[in-house]
Amino acid sequence: MYMLAAERRDHLLGLLAREGKVVAKDVAAELRISEDSVRRDLRDLAAEGLCQRVYGGALPVSPAVADYAARQAVAPDGKRRVAAVAAGLVRPGGALILDGGTTALAVARALPQDLDCTVITHSPTIAAALLEHPRAELFLLGGRVFKHSAVTCGAAAVEAAQNVSADLFLLGVTGVHPEAGLTTGDAEEAAMKRALAARAADTYVLASSEKIGTASRFRVLPWEGVSGLITDADPRDAVVEQLRATGVEILTAG
Template sequence: MLAAERREHLLGLLARQGKVVAKDVAAELGISEDSVRRDLRDLAAEGLCHRVYGGALPVSPAVADYAARQTVTPDGKRKVAAAAAALIRPDSALILDGGTTALAVAESLPPELACTVITHSPTIAAALVAHPKAEIFLLGGRIFKHSAVACGAAAVEAAQQISADLCFLGVTGVHPEAGLTTGDADEAAMKRALAARAADTHILASSEKIGTASRFRVLPLEAVTTVITDATAHPALDALRAQSVEIRTAP
């Protein structure tokens, strides 16, 4: 089999099965594991897969910069945001993570809803300034420009001083084996700090994030209350439900 054919075969496995196991592909094709690993390295260098021990997982498209992510599945993000906003009760306190889906949640809050919003995203804080009944607490720290959020030691320390009823957390990947992941270590740490300060944590995951993975784990799947998604038919969803993960499908 030519290298180009192996490449297409690997990409097909990622699309159909949600992972590639190097030793299984090597046995199937009658080639060495080194050849498979070399092909996976080449695909990873092009941003077409996420390498893990023993193989690879589908790479998340949500690792693009903030401006680019605003154009990715905007309808799906609005559906997820509406489903998330419906969970917020009057006079509750919520932690709202950064990112484009979280911004859609802020924009979905009914103007008559009285609530307290705690966020480390200047973008979200600014979007809520005109909300008549939302009290806003902005956590400060070093701004991670990729997601327009505060991260680092100062931001984590600030997060440890607050508490909330709900936390709406964005991730770049939701995968039944890799768990909940994102592309930056400091951002992953900040997300963990935020989730630890809420009674319930809900994951905002538009369809392009389901079945994909990024480099840094945020939380294990069992640590969250629900995964809110607009995806309706994906093999990863069945695998997540088999692990007792509650999936809330946005209408």
């Protein structure tokens, strides 16, 4: 089957939309072209931000790699639903590590105004949102500010993280995929998230539906490293069902 380059591109994008992944060797066999040709096409799509290349093929790219201001307009209702469920996990008197990002900001806003708790965060935005919570003790971890997500990261921030502990970490990621795991777009940010997860008894992932089935470049944690996933995605979504079948606890934010 001969296809023009534009037709191959449309075919690959269609596979990503329908099946949630592209396996280069399978496409090469189907179209009777070389795997190198498929890989070149995937490189071109990745350069345009239309897929995330992985070993052997590609996955859908997360829309959550846009800048912080733009991300605030992405799925705000879904983020609020996820935040409401996440806020319910925070117990009076407990200690919470709250990640940065737009979904975590929705969690901060969803916490009861009079909640007596300790919140540890590496996000100045999160800390500012909790200034009006009179009974919440705030600890802000310092370091180099990564402006994309309005968080601190780097060696100083990771070292600060190693000196705290909490009952719960609410983790934000840009990609949630059964095979790629939990991913984000920056290596230092991923390292900071791992450092924070290591300091909490339980880690729950905050993931509004647009992140489900997508991937970014850097892995944060494998599924074995978290306690569960909070999402507003349809429980019958194929990716959600696949995660549940592998034993991941899914908290549905309806």
